[in-house]
Amino acid sequence: MPVELIARKSRHSLPIHVVSGTEDMPDDARAWARANGFAAESGKALILPGEKGALAGALFGLDPAQGNLGLGALAKALPEGEWHFAEPPADPDLAALSVVLGGYGFTRYGRKPGKALRLALPAGADGDRVxxxxxxxxxxxxxxxxxxxxxxxxxxxxxxxxxxxxxxxxxxxxxxxxxxxxxxxxxxxxxxxxxxxxxxxxxxxxxxxxxxxxxxxxxxxxxxxxxxxxxxxxxxxxxxxxxxxxxxxxxxxxxxxxxxxxxxxxxxxxxxxxxxxxxxxxxxxxxxxxxxxxxxxxxxxxxxxxxxxxxxxxxxxxxxxxxxxxxxxxxxxxxxxxxxxxxxxxxxxxxxxxxxxxxxxxxxxxxxxxxxxxxxxxxxxxxxxxxxxxxxxxxxxxxxxxxxxxxxxxxxxxxxxxxxxxxxxxxxxxxxxxxxxxxxxxxxxxxxxx
Missing domain, CATH: 3.40.630.10 (Zn peptidases)
Known part of the structure; x- marks a missing residue:
């Protein structure tokens, strides 16, 4: 799924919580993760439920040893919609770039690109450079x-x-x-x-x-x-x-x-x-x-x-x-x-x-x-x-x-x-x-x- 960068998050944007273990998870998400067998495996996402069937956000597992490029998996792991990082990434440029690169697809010969995932630029990111x-x-x-x-x-x-x-x-x-x-x-x-x-x-x-x-x-x-x-x-x-x-x-x-x-x-x-x-x-x-x-x-x-x-x-x-x-x-x-x-x-x-x-x-x-x-x-x-x-x-x-x-x-x-x-x-x-x-x-x- 291609990724579209937007300058700032709107009120409809959903948070991405990047976690490396259960201790990194928000308190209200820990029980849901346990019930779904989510153990913060690197590259895996778990969608968090909201009220009346709406989405409330996502947990995303990332092994720190994998670096920022592991965030590229978000492009395919998240459903269509507008998203933002709940916590500022250490390297905002590389974090945003990794997600965009992960959304690449070669479409010249008929492969459908699909609808774009929208990602709000994290604070401090240079959108033009990305x-x-x-x-x-x-x-x-x-x-x-x-x-x-x-x-x-x-x-x-x-x-x-x-x-x-x-x-x-x-x-x-x-x-x-x-x-x-x-x-x-x-x-x-x-x-x-x-x-x-x-x-x-x-x-x-x-x-x-x-x-x-x-x-x-x-x-x-x-x-x-x-x-x-x-x-x-x-x-x-x-x-x-x-x-x-x-x-x-x-x-x-x-x-x-x-x-x-x-x-x-x-x-x-x-x-x-x-x-x-x-x-x-x-x-x-x-x-x-x-x-x-x-x-x-x-x-x-x-x-x-x-x-x-x-x-x-x-x-x-x-x-x-x-x-x-x-x-x-x-x-x-x-x-x-x-x-x-x-x-x-x-x-x-x-x-x-x-x-x-x-x-x-x-x-x-x-x-x-x-x-x-x-x-x-x-x-x-x-x-x-x-x-x-x-x-x-x-x-x-x-x-x-x-x-x-x-x-x-x-x-x-x-x-x-x-x-x-x-x-x-x-x-x-x-x-x-x-x-x-x-x-x-x-x-x-x-x-x-x-």
Whole structure:
């Protein structure tokens, strides 16, 4: 059930009592809870009866260890109507946001959204901020959930243009063989076999004199694995391989809606890694924008190739901060699972800021090492570098080290190896496309540039 935020409660609003045990319950609700076997289980709600069959409020169980995101279950646990928190939440923004996120549903293909639950903003909450965060998360989720039949490179470009119009940003696009003329050979090579032409999408917003913040998102709209073809089970979720692009667009939406004092640039190499007679091959050597030659050890490691050309372009103007996000490696999932994306940076101050924001926003991220000795494993006998290692070890680390070769001038750089997907329902969102890390990054950027 979608959630509508209202500025203040009316006299018809019903109270939500968030409890972790019977001792937290109002005195007049304790007997009712006992009679109904309600023991404040986390994520469970018990409706309280009023006079003449009316509702008087609700008890909602929440394990304190679960954090504010557990409040997202309220969106589905409560009946339609107007509600408010009986006791002020410790973090009013995050409490309200969690409920809104829990009401998300992907409705493009006929699922009915239902009537909205109305939630009064808790005291101290910034309603505008909650809305822009929710809008950014929902944009990322919607883009990832859309199948490749409706989210190819053409459609991803349209989504960028729609976002740009909403915030008076500018967009330029280099498409097809023009990529070769403009020196983006690896983006062209990865995407040339697809029915829709590969492209580099470039969005700009904000005063030119402001600090430059550049976001680069992997936009592989579908990944067959190329000629080193994936098995069917490996392709099943590959509509989400543009999750990096979806997430940087969600973050860009938050930044622009907040009016942060930055010169924002968003670069998205949008391609489909398809199979055709002109597909790039294992063993090929590709030129890159930066002049580094890359031997192709595996065509299924294509994301780092398109990112490398985009990062090289971004790096040329020496941005103050350069961030890339990509659904890059299965190795990251093996190491940390689907809910905890690793990030890489050699900037200690930036790493500390990201970690602090991650904790405060309950948006999990975990720093991993750019372990330089592993870079030797990307050696090639015929080119400057290989796009994969041969031993299969530390795949997420070596992918980050590969990308690092294409960044030299940026004041600070960070790489986020996200999954972009939730394999199961959670209180703050259903299974499916997910925004990861962008709420933490919004907080970090707001602290820096507001």
């Amino acid at each position: 809305k822009r965060l929710a809008d950014g998360v929902f944009l990322a989720r919607d883009l990832i959930n859309t199948p490749a039949s409706d989210m190819g490179p053409d459609d991803l470009e349209k989504a960028v243009r729609t976002l740009a119009r909403a915030h008076e940003a500018t967009v330029s696009v280099v498409t097809g063989d023009a990529l070769l003329k403009k020196n983006f050979p690896m983006i062209h090579a990865v995407g040339r076999a697809a029915a829709q032409a590969p492209r580099l999408i470039d969005l700009s917003w904000g005063p030119k004199a402001a600090p430059k913040v550049t976001l680069v998102g992997k936009g592989v709209c579908f990944d067959t694995g190329g000629l080193d073809i994936k098995p069917a089970s490996g392709m099943l979720l590959m509509k989400k391989d543009m999750g990096g692009a979806a997430n940087v667009l969600g973050l860009a939406s938050m930044i622009m809606a907040a009016g942060l004092k930055v010169r924002l640039r968003v670069l998205i190499p949008a391609v489909e890694n398809a199979i055709s007679a002109n597909a790039f091959r294992p063993g090929d050597v590709l030129a890159s924008r930066k002049g580094i030659t890359v031997e192709i050890g595996n065509t299924d490691a294509e994301g780092r190739l398109v990112l490398a050309d985009a990062l090289a372009l971004a790096d040329e103007e020496a941005p103050h901060l350069l961030i890339d996000m990509a659904t890059l490696t299965g190795a990251a999932r093996v190491a940390l699972g689907p809910d905890l994306p690793p990030f890489y940076t050699d900037d200690e101050a930036l790493a500390a800021e990201v970690a602090t924001a991650s904790h405060s926003q309950e948006d999990p991220l975990w720093r991993m090492p750019l372990w330089q000795p592993y870079a030797a494993r990307l050696a090639s006998k015929i080119a400057d570098i290989n796009n994969v290692t041969t031993d299969g070890f530390a795949g997420s680390v070596t992918a980050a080290l590969f990308l690092k070769r294409f960044v030299e001038k940026a004041d600070a750089w960070a790489h986020f190896d996200i999954y972009g997907w939730s394999p199961s329902d959670r209180p703050h969102g259903p299974a499916g496309g997910e925004a990861q890390g962008i709420r933490a990054l919004e907080r970090m950027l707001s602290n820096r540039y507001r």
